[in-house]
Amino acid sequence: MPDMLFPVAVFFAAIFTDNILLTNYLGMCSFLSVSKELETSAGLGIAVTFVLAVTTALNWVVYHLVLVPFELEYLRFIVFIIIIAAFVQLIEMVIERYSEGLYFALGIFLPLITVNCAILGASLFMIIRDYSFITSFFFGLGSGIGWFIAIMAMAGIRQRLKNAKIPPGLDGAGIALVIAGFMAMAFMGFSGMIQIS
Amino acid sequence: MAAGMKKKTFLAPLGKDNPVFVQILGICSTLAVTNKLENTMVMVLGVMFTIALSSWTLSLVRKWIPSRIRMMVETMVIATYVIIVDISLKAFYPEMWKQLGPYVGLIITNCIVMGRVEAFALQNKPTLSLIDGLASGMGYGYVLLSIAFVRELLGTGSLWGFKILGSWWTNWSIMVMPPGGFFMLAIFIWIVHESFLKKGKEEEHA
Amino acid sequence: MKTQNFYMRRIHPLVFMAVVTIICILLTASLHLSTFDRVKNNEQFFLRRSILDAAAIEHDGQPGTVATLYQDSVTETNGVYQVKGSDGTMRYVSQLTGPGLWGPITIMVGFAEDHKTLTGVSIVSQNETPGLGARIEEPWFTRQFVGKQGPFRRVEEGTADSPEEMDGITGATRTSESFKNIMNRAITESATKSGGQ
Numbered sequence: 001m002p003d004m005l006f007p008v009a010v011f012f013a014a015i016f017t018d019n020i021l022l023t024n025y026l027g028m029c030s031f032l033s034v035s036k037e038l039e040t041s042a043g044l045g046i047a048v049t050f051v052l053a054v055t056t057a058l059n060w061v062v063y064h065l066v067l068v069p070f071e072l073e074y075l076r077f078i079v080f081i082i083i084i085a086a087f088v089q090l091i092e093m094v095i096e097r098y099s100e101g102l103y104f105a106l107g108i109f110l111p112l113i114t115v116n117c118a119i120l121g122a123s124l125f126m127i128i129r130d131y132s133f134i135t136s137f138f139f140g141l142g143s144g145i146g147w148f149i150a151i152m153a154m155a156g157i158r159q160r161l162k163n164a165k166i167p168p169g170l171d172g173a174g175i176a177l178v179i180a181g182f183m184a185m186a187f188m189g190f191s192g193m194i195q196i197s
Numbered sequence: 198m199a200a201g202m203k204k205k206t207f208l209a210p211l212g213k214d215n216p217v218f219v220q221i222l223g224i225c226s227t228l229a230v231t232n233k234l235e236n237t238m239v240m241v242l243g244v245m246f247t248i249a250l251s252s253w254t255l256s257l258v259r260k261w262i263p264s265r266i267r268m269m270v271e272t273m274v275i276a277t278y279v280i281i282v283d284i285s286l287k288a289f290y291p292e293m294w295k296q297l298g299p300y301v302g303l304i305i306t307n308c309i310v311m312g313r314v315e316a317f318a319l320q321n322k323p324t325l326s327l328i329d330g331l332a333s334g335m336g337y338g339y340v341l342l343s344i345a346f347v348r349e350l351l352g353t354g355s356l357w358g359f360k361i362l363g364s365w366w367t368n369w370s371i372m373v374m375p376p377g378g379f380f381m382l383a384i385f386i387w388i389v390h391e392s393f394l395k396k397g398k399e400e401e402h403a
Numbered sequence: 404m405k406t407q408n409f410y411m412r413r414i415h416p417l418v419f420m421a422v423v424t425i426i427c428i429l430l431t432a433s434l435h436l437s438t439f440d441r442v443k444n445n446e447q448f449f450l451r452r453s454i455l456d457a458a459a460i461e462h463d464g465q466p467g468t469v470a471t472l473y474q475d476s477v478t479e480t481n482g483v484y485q486v487k488g489s490d491g492t493m494r495y496v497s498q499l500t501g502p503g504l505w506g507p508i509t510i511m512v513g514f515a516e517d518h519k520t521l522t523g524v525s526i527v528s529q530n531e532t533p534g535l536g537a538r539i540e541e542p543w544f545t546r547q548f549v550g551k552q553g554p555f556r557r558v559e560e561g562t563a564d565s566p567e568e569m570d571g572i573t574g575a576t577r578t579s580e581s582f583k584n585i586m587n588r589a590i591t592e593s594a595t596k597s598g599g600q
Binding site: 025026029076078082112115116118119121124128167168174 | 224225226228229238268269272273276277279280282283299302303305306307308311321335336371374375376377378379380382383386387389390
């Protein structure tokens with residue numbers, strides 16, 4: 001396969017077949033607690049996508065231009081999490097300053113994002129898999145979009161379930177996990193779509 | 198009095214305040230490796246180590262932490278312990294380190310660690326925080342280990358890498374695949390909610 | 404009182420953060436440096452062991468025996484490891500990297516004296532999904548190539564019954580497919596190399 005297409009393949013793989021949420025279980029905490037409403041899910045999904053795409057690229061730059069030359073790779077956990085936290089803080093400040101509407105729509109989700117495992121997870125995966133800069137960016141973006149699709153689908157299903165009769169012990173998180181399981185199975189069905197050969 | 202407090206602190210996260218069942222916290226970093234018992238054990242030990250020691254450390258310095266940079270300090274301390282786990286695994290248990298890959302690093306974003314520090318360690322004495330951390334880690338650990346037990350047994354017919362079930366057993370592949378983890382966790386939560394959490398509610402009413 | 408406040412508000416957080424950062428970095432750095440040699444040794448051990456595995460040289464997996472066996476029986480020329488078996492025949496082991504589902508898969512492939520028959524395959528590094536694609540590291544998977552000549556064709560897990568068929572891994576179709584491609588490339592490369600000699 002020509003190298004040009006590799007980022008594209010990774011992009012689609014991250015959205016569908018190897019959805020960061022449904023196959024790696026990353027970002028579960030906010031996924032389960034926020035997915036009750038469609039609107040809030042959309043807000044969080046967009047925020048996650050944006051932060052994922054940017055921080056993955058940012059962390060790539062810091063890792064390869066600062067940490068590797070100085071042989072400080074073992075500090076990557078601290079550095080990545082601080083970059084993510086700082087970036088989220090920055091975005092919060094910028095949004096607050098320039099767009100009140102956006103701040104009310106997304107602002108409340110931003111603190112949740114720092115501790116979203118998917119963000120740090122994508123950065124760690126990209127290092128371990130030795131992606132190039134472009135591939136990393138597409139991987140981050142794809143993971144974010146995949147997460148967005150998963151939480152939107154979940155919120156839609158959960159809204160429909162509001163009037164359903166669910167066994168009391170399974171209500172809430174239990175049924176959400178069952179749905180996530182079925183979604184994971186459905187997403188596995190995309191397997192044949194992308195061929196890396 | 199003090200001993201009673203310690204015992205209570207120790208027991209609560211194992212039973213009715215179990216972080217996984219009650220709050221569904223912190224499953225992100227570990228659920229992915231629950232398709233093998235051995236990997237799960239190492240991850241759980243790593244999480245226990247991190248929670249216990251970061252609770253202890255932050256509780257020691259809790260009076261001096263400026264509230265504005267509280268989160269940064271917490272993250273820093275947690276990340277340091279996680280790096281210690283990572284480096285130790287890399288040096289002394291490299292095969293496991295290779296298998297766990299990025300998941301060790303993800304302990305940093307495990308909500309339980311940060312959650313226990315915020316909710317308990319910053320208000321309590323170091324020893325008590327250490328006990329709370331250990332107990333939360335264990336409460337979290339036994340849930341994931343039971344999930345891993347069922348998944349590895351049904352999915353591959355083996356436990357800890359050793360074949361347990363004979364050749365008559367057809368591997369239930371879905372169990373080791375991602376959906377299996379979701380279903381197992383859902384079933385566990387269901388069982389627990391139906392049985393002892395409900396009992397707890399009845400006691401409260403009585 | 405006022406200076407006290409100013410100190411507590413502005414300076415103290417900075418000093419505190421700086422102290423915490425320095426302590427954390429000192430701790431991790433000292434641990435990193437003290438285990439540095441061990442990590443290097445581990446890496447060398449893994450590489451040597453995978454060469455021995457690919458050449459089908461029996462060993463007990465202990466670092467000591469692997470080192471002696473390696474020194475006794477392996478010589479390297481132009482990236483090809485020539486391994487002398489206990490029965491006196493030569494095996495030719497070379498390292499090969501190809502794209503996997505998530506990142507590069509690096510393997511050691513060993514051929515017998517005819518440069519066609521496989522003596523063994525071992526995985527040097529891979530980043531496939533744990534429990535799915537990562538199962539290429541399991542012995543049943545790598546052992547299936549021993550004594551065969553390929554080129555291979557992928558079939559469902561547990562159904563391979565002719566020498567050209569390779570057992571895939573259920574749920575990891577693309578990893579299996581990529582692995583098959585790397586194997587087939589190894590076979591053609593080995594044939595051309597031996598043809599040129």
